[in-house]
Amino acid sequence: MSDFDLAFPFALGAPSVSAQFRQHCEDFVVNEVLGFSPSGEGEHLLLEVLKRDDNTPWIAKQIARIAGVQPMDVGYCGLKDRRAVTRQWFSVYLPQQSEIDWQQLNSDTAQLLAVHRHHKKLRRGEHQANEFIIRLRDCQGDLELLETRLNAVSQSGVPNYFGEQRFGREASNLHEAATLFATSLARDNSARKKGGRRKGERRPGPSGMVLSAARSWLFNQVLAARVERDLWREPMAGETTELSTGPLWGRGRNGSAGELLALETEALAPWSDWCHGLEHAGLAQERRPLVLRPMHFTWDFDGPDLTLSFTLAPGQFATAVLRELCRLEIPAISAD
Template sequence: MSHSVSSGHSSPDYTLDWAYAYGEPQVMGVFRQTPEDFQVVENLGFELTGQGEHVYLHIEKRGENTAWLARQIARLAGVQNNDVGYAGLKDRHAVTRQWFSIYFPKGEEPNWKELETETTRLLEVTRHSQKLRRGAHQSNHFVIRLHQLEGDLSGLSQRLKRVAADGVPNYFGLQRFGHGGNNLNEANRILVEGGRIGNRQKRGMMLSAARSYLFNQVLSVRINDGTWNTGLEGDVLTDDGACGTGPLWGRGRPLVSAECLALEEKVLSKPEGWCDALEHVGLSQERRPLLLRPQQFVSHLEGATLEVSFSLPPGTYATAVLRELSVLNDVSGLNDASGLKEMPAQEDMV
């Protein structure tokens, strides 16, 4: 399935067809048929003290948007929206469990049970000394089912083993680029055409889409070169030295050199003007791992249904894992900017 974005010219400006680590999948499956087919449990990775100025709510939601629920919490608590914290935006067409914090140093707490609806369930209430901030959690655990699989199911079994053993490319998901990839057209309007967006959060989302696109372009080239899961000369390796990294572009001198720098300079020259503009909008240059290793990966294939479970760190996408397994027929109707779910703290501009 090909993806491209046109800005009105005779040919598409941006391709969203990036290389596969193990070749294009030979099966297709129905994705997100119901919210229960995409389950996410947030793991904070730290203990809540039970004391402090911030109330913490553990909530299960079904088919609801994280930001919308945060506003409902603020309204019930009688506080400003920015007094409510959460670690990450979780998928809407899913069943998710995550934490919210509310700055509530004194006064009588509301009845938090009033948040409960047919789609929202309160699991736990406690307190902690600090606000919950974006990217502060340790991981997310996913349980995902694909239905009505068609194609080479015997080959799928081998691919599951490969993904578990060797990991997948750490792509930003298609949902990062908005409905039909429109965030890229908007990013170009800001970066190259001098356009303005009054909404600061929306503007930040477009700039993040541009950085993500450039990263994906570099990663795709390195997959084709066979260097995505190793290091190039002059590369910046991950802390464990397991693989190289790709650019999140911004101001500052390039963090790579030699062969790696030459490759990135060539790839990042298109779209023209993006890198120069990103250096002048207040973003600093950073690096992101090219390799994503899902942890606790377990799969079960029964008939035409596949269930996989795995954990991922903040800022990474479950769809990066799924795209190596199957062509996804997403029937949720939610292939838009609501998919900006797990942005790392330094890029969390939603």
Template sequence: MSALPLAFGAPLLTADIRTVPEDFQVDELPAFEPTGEGEHLLLEIRKRGANTVAVAKRLAQWAGVPEMGVSYAGQKDRHAVTTQRFSVHLPKRVSPDVAMLESDEIHVLSATWHNRKLQRGALAGNRFKLVLREVRGDVAAIDARLQMIAERGLPNWFGEQRFGRDGGNVPAALAMFGGRRVRQDQRSMLLSAARSALFNRVLAARVEQDSWDRPLDGEVWMLDGSRSVFGPEPMSEVLAERLARFDIHPSGPLWGLGELRSTGQALALESAALADEQAVALRAGLEAAGLKQERRPLRLRPALLQHQWLQDGVLEMSFALPPGCYATAVLHELGAVNDASQAYSDS
């Protein structure tokens, strides 16, 4: 993230995050209510210092089912306290004792029957509470930057989690496109990383010209909270009003087969941002994999953004983000935030 441009000027702070897992709290916002019937046990679990995949494996062992019988809407950070849903397929509707799951890492908040398997992405968003420690910077300037983010939004970057340790997923994707064989789960991860890298390139070009939240000629629009797109069409007072109230957003490409939908200035910028040798190789690999052209909003507005200084040098922030958006994008606009968990995860 440190290599990406900033939308609001120079960085304002240095700080640490994840000094303890409680400094990074994430709660899934559910997209539906359980039906109370069916053969899928829907578990709401609070985990601390645990990987989502590891918890899913633990659930499979507990239930005596294959790992493919356990699903979740999205992966959550390990070095954090997070709440998320899992579903376990139990065709005989006999649930083992949930108390057997309790540990320092796992606490079951609820267990309810549901009639469908939990699908990836089946959440309304995520609510975050973050605590930054050892904050160094001008308090008034930091307060003003957060207020600006609340009012204007910020660039909708794909976060560093998408790119793996030391950004290694993009080189691995290039190697896969060059013929290296990988497991199916790795393939999906690497395709996502390649797409995300190309999107961030386009967004970086828009940030550098301060057009990430305003239209270019030939803009393709996305409806807020939806994958629906429309345009290009000439700018109008109606579009300007919808843009101002965050009903629509400018968009950038998620690469795949097909022609870019943008035209004019927007098309020229996207083409130029994706013209170097590495970008061309990533584009070709994604097309060969059969992915189709899609779009993603360039702009993100955190909902209910609030902050308070718990004491000198300790800043608490809370906000909610739509699915697929990253809290690290918010932190990026403030300055250099060091992930303190790396010190003990590497040891």
């Protein structure tokens, strides 16, 4: 498989209202909520940074440069959007009480807000939530119908799709995954014909980003199949929990059964090589909820402009909410 259609099915049907999205960085504001206070002691520093039109790895690189450490010594809880205004925490390993002029981090696009001692490095997904304030400009179409959609999202949530950014620009991470799994399959077939891999032979390790994109793509395939059948909101027969969930593929038994297992097997049949590749990449089979219910969801119209405010858990995508509301018209500059 080599064609990656990212136009996944809509729960509410394709939106008829269009809106300008990310015309300015200030149209997309994110506040990272750690959910805990810095401990005040330890071998790491926590830095809270307000950034505008900068990506997370760039800020992390600047922190490492100023501290005189390796990039791997800098941690953060997740990647935040570049074309946005975001408040985000970083950790840096500094066991010695070094006198560092952190004001060097300040620039036209970044501002240091706070520095605290802490006892451990920040890890991906460790934070509690992300708070969003998003302005959609110049909404065109039936605004009463948009109001109906807003109420539906508030009451029932949206499909918990992984957002397009997970898959890279022009689905580049998925194309890389396709090449990876095709090469791996060819190598395995060749090894079988020759009697197996030689002792001690190792495969080159794929990047975590590519594997994450592949798992996300497979999850979206299952979710799309359930959205098309209007079976995504409630658990199906064969569900392992009281929530409707889909697989994050990896090694181990798929816990679903019955009707649900049949649906997932059918949805993933064209991607059997990917499933096989992920099983051999050292990832464990997991489940992810199919329903995203934005917390503290409010909205306000200012003429044709719509301002949304809501909170999401780590791993949830704001674009999964927005896509159910409007057709988003994005300026080319925000592609980065």
